[in-house]
Amino acid sequence: xxxxxxxxxxxxxxxxxxxxxxxxxxxxxxxxxxxxxxxxxxxxxxxxxxxxxxxxxxxxxxxxxxxxxxxxxxxxxxxxxxxxxxxxxxxxxxxxxxxxxxxxxxxxxxxxxxxxxxxxxxxxxxxxxxxxxxxxxxxxxxxxxxxxxxxxxxxxxxxxxxxxxxxxxxxxxxxxxxxxxxxxxxxxxxxxxxxxxxxxxxxxxxxxxxxxxxxxxxxxxxxxxxxxxxxxxxxxxxxxxxxxxxxxxxxxxxxxxxxxxxxxxxxxxxxxxxxxxxxxxxxxxxxxxxxxxxxxxxxxxxxxxxxxxxxxxxxxxxxxxxxxxxxxxxxxxxxxxxxxxxxxxxxxxxxxxxxxxxxxxxxxxxxxxxxxxxxxxxxxxxxxxxxxxxxxxxxxxxxxxxxxxxxxxx
Amino acid sequence: xxxxxxxxxxxxxxxxxxxxxxxxxxxxxxxxxxxxxxxxxxxxxxxxxxxxxxxxxxxxxxxxxxxxxxxxxxxxxxxxxxxxxxxxxxxxxxxxxxxxxxxxxxxxxxxxxxxxxxxxxxxxxxxxxxxxxxxxxxxxxxxxxxxxxxxxxxxxxxxxxxxxxxxxxxxxxxxxxxxxxxxxxxxxxxxxxxxxxxxxxxxxxxxxxxxxxxxxxxxxxxxxxxxxxxxxxxxxxxxxxxxxxxxxxxxxxxxxxxxxxxxxxxxxxxxxxxxxxxxxxxxxxxxxxxxxxxxxxxxxxxxxxxxxxxxxxxxxxxxxxxxxxxxxxxxxxxxxxxxxxxxxxxxxxxxxxxxxxxxxxxxxxxxxxxxxxxxxxxxxxxxxxxxxxxxxxxxxxxxxxxxxxxxxxxxxxxxxxxxxxxxxxxxxxxxxxxxxxxxxxxxxxxxxxxxxxxxxxxxxxxxxxxxxx
Numbered sequence: 096x097x098x099x100x101x102x103x104x105x106x107x108x109x110x111x112x113x114x115x116x117x118x119x120x121x122x123x124x125x126x127x128x129x130x131x132x133x134x135x136x137x138x139x140x141x142x143x144x145x146x147x148x149x150x151x152x153x154x155x156x157x158x159x160x161x162x163x164x165x166x167x168x169x170x171x172x173x174x175x176x177x178x179x180x181x182x183x184x185x186x187x188x189x190x191x192x193x194x195x196x197x198x199x200x201x202x203x204x205x206x207x208x209x210x211x212x213x214x215x216x217x218x219x220x221x222x223x224x225x226x227x228x229x230x231x232x233x234x235x236x237x238x239x240x241x242x243x244x245x246x247x248x249x250x251x252x253x254x255x256x257x258x259x260x261x262x263x264x265x266x267x268x269x270x271x272x273x274x275x276x277x278x279x280x281x282x283x284x285x286x287x288x289x290x291x292x293x294x295x296x297x298x299x300x301x302x303x304x305x306x307x308x309x310x311x312x313x314x315x316x317x318x319x320x321x322x323x324x325x326x327x328x329x330x331x332x333x334x335x336x337x338x339x340x341x342x343x344x345x346x347x348x349x350x351x352x353x354x355x356x357x358x359x360x361x362x363x364x365x366x367x368x369x370x371x372x373x374x375x376x377x378x379x380x381x382x383x384x385x386x387x388x389x390x391x392x393x394x395x396x397x398x399x400x401x402x403x404x405x406x407x408x409x410x411x412x413x414x415x416x417x418x419x420x421x422x423x424x425x426x427x428x429x430x431x432x433x434x435x436x437x438x439x440x441x442x443x444x445x446x447x448x449x450x451x452x453x454x455x456x457x458x459x460x461x462x463x464x465x466x467x468x469x470x471x472x473x474x475x476x477x478x479x480x481x482x483x484x485x486x487x488x489x490x491x492x493x494x495x496x497x498x499x500x501x502x503x504x505x
Numbered sequence: 506x507x508x509x510x511x512x513x514x515x516x517x518x519x520x521x522x523x524x525x526x527x528x529x530x531x532x533x534x535x536x537x538x539x540x541x542x543x544x545x546x547x548x549x550x551x552x553x554x555x556x557x558x559x560x561x562x563x564x565x566x567x568x569x570x571x572x573x574x575x576x577x578x579x580x581x582x583x584x585x586x587x588x589x590x591x592x593x594x595x596x597x598x599x600x601x602x603x604x605x606x607x608x609x610x611x612x613x614x615x616x617x618x619x620x621x622x623x624x625x626x627x628x629x630x631x632x633x634x635x636x637x638x639x640x641x642x643x644x645x646x647x648x649x650x651x652x653x654x655x656x657x658x659x660x661x662x663x664x665x666x667x668x669x670x671x672x673x674x675x676x677x678x679x680x681x682x683x684x685x686x687x688x689x690x691x692x693x694x695x696x697x698x699x700x701x702x703x704x705x706x707x708x709x710x711x712x713x714x715x716x717x718x719x720x721x722x723x724x725x726x727x728x729x730x731x732x733x734x735x736x737x738x739x740x741x742x743x744x745x746x747x748x749x750x751x752x753x754x755x756x757x758x759x760x761x762x763x764x765x766x767x768x769x770x771x772x773x774x775x776x777x778x779x780x781x782x783x784x785x786x787x788x789x790x791x792x793x794x795x796x797x798x799x800x801x802x803x804x805x806x807x808x809x810x811x812x813x814x815x816x817x818x819x820x821x822x823x824x825x826x827x828x829x830x831x832x833x834x835x836x837x838x839x840x841x842x843x844x845x846x847x848x849x850x851x852x853x854x855x856x857x858x859x860x861x862x863x864x865x866x867x868x869x870x871x872x873x874x875x876x877x878x879x880x881x882x883x884x885x886x887x888x889x890x891x892x893x894x895x896x897x898x899x900x901x902x903x904x905x906x907x908x909x910x911x912x913x914x915x916x917x918x919x920x921x922x923x924x925x926x927x928x929x930x931x932x933x934x935x936x937x938x939x940x941x942x943x944x945x946x947x948x949x950x951x952x953x954x955x956x957x958x959x960x961x962x963x964x965x966x967x968x969x970x971x972x973x974x
Contacts, residue, residue, distance in 0.1 A: 127725055127728055127729075128721060128724055128725055128728070130721075156724040156725070156727075156728050158720065158721065158724060158759075159759075160717060160720075160755055160759070161751055161752075161754065161755030161758070162751060162755070164713065164714060164717070164751065164752070165714060165717035165720075165751065165752050165755055168710070168711070168713075168714035168717035168718050168721070168752065169717045169718065169720050169721035169724070170721055171710075171714075171718050171721060172717070172718035172719055172720065172721025172722035172723075172724075172725070173721035173722065173724060173725040174721075175708070175718075175722065176681075176721070176722045176725040176726055177725060177729075178721075178725040178728070180721075194711055194713060194714070195711060195714055198711065305706070306681045306706045306708060306722055307681075307706060308678055308679045308680060308681065308705065308706060308734055310706075311678070311704060311705055311706045311707075312701070312706060313695050313696050313701030313703060313706075313707050313708065314706070314707070314708035314709075315695075315708060315709055316695045316696040316697055316698065316699060316700070316701060316709075317690075317695070317696070317697045317698070317709075318697075318698055318699075320697075320698075324698055325697070325698050328698050328699060
């Protein structure tokens, strides 16, 4: 491993925003090549990366390219040559990146890209929301959603550990909410460089496919055709991709556990259950909204209502069994989304939870709450209303779904 | 491997009979010229009588004195004056009239190619004589490993396959090759279902991201100290000038150290001959068809190499397979430049299938494209600026080129005039970039408006019809 990037030992605790926390998480993971292109609300993240590299805190090639399409493309090349790679994007940048983005998991490139989630144009908007990340949930990237600045910083090394695992070999999006996490400032304890180095070990990102004159091969030749060996080869590739995704569930759990042992910070790897032991109704949340939701749950508990919460950290692969188990005993569920599913007129997380619950022997009623679009705040009051609606649902009342939380905000 | 020899080539269509070659030869040999330009059978045409340095020379066979011999080293038929008995049997044995008795002194005279720098070629003002060093290329690269399997599935006469094989033979195994979607991977170089047609690391980038992917490959190898790998593309014009343009432009702007070779067949030939931004005006393509209302493409081609000049890329050159020695020279410089900055080589590549050109006429189409200035051959570096590597002066009319290409079959006089005007305009612009202000335009600029003479214009050539051996 290269020598630079040794971080100063006397400033391990920082008060920083989520974008800087992501940049530190990336720097500590020692990527070889970092590609950057600015987009609100991600811009300061790539500025931090450029600054770290300029100051010698990070020994990476900085590729400040002409657009997100090339951001991911240069990383394809660098990864196939053998490098560890990192970038970050958001909304329109992700849309512009889509062509190589779609190709990345098929090439089994274990890269890490932060998504600073944002609502996507149009209606024209540059503020937080998760429509960008939710729109690409079927592309084959692993997606982990963070709740706090500290979790962002820690989740990036964890993401590399998962991505580069031989049973996985898939790209990971570490998602954090635009505005609320990207610009929100909090205390972050930086892990020691040696701890991250020992955690990640030696990288080997192109053992399966490489562009190296010492190991000449054709990378990604055509497959398929009308029948016979062509399509069956394609099927094996696709099936392998799905197997990698499935294997990632256990690898994600193990990586979080390993990280916890080394740093003392044990993050819930797939889902977090909050006050679920005796809960009769539950909220399901994802990302930074969870803090306010937990406050609302605590308030409801003080009023004697048995409310719990399940936060989703890993959304792809979807932890269906864990979700079903966590929600198996409640009488009603309210799922809060920061994005919409146009095809089903609900939130995308709602639809996933709905599908996961089909495994249960009993039918649990659900309601979809959609809030926090276009930078809107989902306050404890919004969550209190959501809890009340869910309790009404548990009581057998009709609740019209979806509920648009911020529709009448003044 | 047998040895091939360089030679003097004669293009009778370019010869105007001026006789400068004969003067130059006579001056160098201090006597009678060894080359003769004579009126040909066709009216106004000229033909050349010059020793062909035959592989099975009849002059050598008939010589009773052993004075003539084929030199295996340089291919020249040598004449040994001390052995010659002046019988002149050789002069009657030669079918080309190329070995003769000197009117002054009566001894045998014949061409010895001036040791590889023939005076006649240098003196020819119309490029009718050329020093063909293709033999040297064969000697240098003929036994180098072909980096592709023998059975690539290109169309018969495919110029792109010729380019691929030559380029990769020169570059060799220490390379990473990107072939974005198109004919080049499509003919089997990247391969199907786990089989590949290429011996070097090869991949399909997206049509849109070739230069970017390569830039990432190069950056990583540079970072770990493997700086001697040629990181390169063999890309079509569509992925270069259209949807992949952003990546090429960005890589050039950043000075990414890659070799980007654009194989320009003027359209999306692999997908069925649709128009691209590099398709010339008037071309029939499957998306610029010819009918009652539309008669081929209505816009001019984007000039990608000039756009690369505007990026001040480390090296920019155009090349044609009609001039392989020049192509190899440029390839050498392009490879070298790719270790220092963005290196761009644009090779024009007629497509027999998509252009409706017979397979055996492809190289002729290449040559006519250059001789008509439809294609100009030049190179550029930021330090040296732009220079022509083949003179654009005395072009043949562009119609001579267009009539060899089926996709221009429908062109009417107005369309041909448009193409000719654009060709002239392009050459004038390139000349300004090359710092060459033509004598005519300079004189025109200097002369009063009512001047009826174009002072400085090149005088009509003299016809030396009396020059005979």
